[in-house]
Amino acid sequence: MEAEVRDRTEQMRTNMTEFMDRDQVRQQLLHAVNHDLRTPILGMLMVLQKLAMQSGDSISLSKSILDRMIDSSNRQLDLIQALLDEYADMPDPRFQPNPEALNCHSLIAHALNQLQPLISKHQGLIHNQISIDLPDVMGDAVYLQRVFENLIGNAIQHNPPQTPITIVARSYQPKNTYLLK
Incomplete structure (x- = not known):
């Protein structure tokens, strides 16, 4: 009986050590994602937003490209935050799935707008034949947008x-x- 207790105690110590090692790796990953990805994007976003506030229709790049870059930066931050939340086990309530009524045509149109550089690069011929009158779908806009961009991006590439x-x-x-195809 005493040997069983010793063995069980040793097994629990081993399990606890493995758990602490995994938690340390998880913490290092979260720190790296936060520092190495999020910080540069935030810096770029601040510069882009400052450029967007300049008066006039023209700066060193067109306003539409600047707006697309800002949208892309915001989307990247949302995706990084979703990744951080998923691995942190402490989700930020701002990024919990937020089901809402969404127009499928608009979601696809926005995805195509975000993918425009990829579409141009691959000379893509994309036809959005989803009716604007299609009943809304219930879902989280950020996550559905990511799904559509990944699906369409893969089809293009x-x-x-x-x-x-x-x-x-x-x-x-x-x-x-x-049915979406």
Whole structure:
């Protein structure tokens, strides 16, 4: 009996050491993501926002490109925060999934806008045939945006240039089930 208690105690010490080692690695990852990714993006975002506040329609780059860069920086920060929250086990309430009614056509249009540099680079031919009148979907805008950008981005990158990509969605009753292809 005494030997069993000793063995069990030793096993618990080993498990605790492994747990502490994993937690230390997790903390180092979170610090690296926060410092090495988030800090430079915040600096870039501050510069872009300052440029955007300048008067006039023209600066060293067009306002539309500047606005796209700001949106992209904000999106990157949201994605980094989501990653940090996922691994921190202490989610920030600002980045909890926030289900809301979303227009699928608008989500796809925004994803295509964010992917415009990739579309241009690969000479993509993208057709958003999702009706603006399609019933709204319930979901988190940040996460759904990420899903759509990843799906469309992969379709662009893994097809030959100028391959037509058509995006279609249908709603089926009675439970508003959606098919997106």
